[in-house]
Each structure stands twice: as structure tokens, then as C-alpha cells.
């Protein structure tokens with residue numbers, strides 16, 4: 001997946017900062033926080049500020065390119081929105097897993113078919129991951 005093409009596809013004007021944030025999200029599919037992104041990119045782009053990272057992520061979310069994951073109340077995380085999926089949070093170790101969500105795609109198709117305009121979808125499951133459940 002190409003960061004430049006993805007930005008253009010979602011009608012976001014590519015800038016050095018936006019490209020860097022998008023590249024990071026493409027490469028790091030572990031649901032980073034804004035803080036994670038800032039910490040990783042700052043050494044390469046010393047002019048980058050935390051505010052810029054937050055504003056860039058907000059812009060991506062507003063354009064539908066990126067999904068804001070609020071499953072963990074301690075930290076907001078971000079993921080590409082190129083696939084329809086649900087998230088599962090382990091309440092003990094904080095690990096997040098995603099999974100294909102076929103039912104969600106059908107629900108969406110049904111609602112959109114009725115003429116509704118869906119701006120956000122959230123499919124969250126919480127519990128204990130395999131490792132924590134066995135401990």
C-alpha cells in the first residue's frame with residue numbers, strides 16, 4: 001500500500017508530515033497511539049509537533065482514511081480503515097486483536113441500502129486473551 005496514493009484516494013493533500021504519519025500507519029499495524037507516532041517520527045522530522053500529529057490524525061479520521069479505536073479508555077489508538085473489522089481488547093494485558101467482520105459488512109450494506117449514511121462503525125469485544133485466560 002502506498003501512502004501517497006492512499007492520501008490522494010481519500011482526498012487529502014499530501015505533505016511531508018502527512019506522508020510520514022500515513023507511512024507509519026501502513027507499516028505499524030499494531031494500533032499505535034498519537035504519542036507512539038510522534039515518538040517514532042520525531043527523530044526523522046525534528047519540526048514535527050505533537051499538535052501536528054493530533055491534527056493530522058484527526059484529518060485522516062475526518063476523511064475516512066483512518067479509524068479511531070476507542071476500545072481502551074486509557075488510550076486512543078489508530079488503524080487504517082481500509083478493511084472492515086472488529087477489535088478485541090484483553091482487559092488484563094492490554095493486547096488488541098482484530099478480526100474480519102463479515103456480519104458488520106452485511107449490516108452496513110443493509111443500512112446504506114435503506115439510505116442511511118454511516119460515518120463511523122465500532123465493533124468492540126473485551127475480555128481475556130488466550131494467554132491471560134490460561135494464566
Ligand SMILES: [Zn+2]
Nearest residue numbers: 090093129132
Ligand atoms: Zn492478555
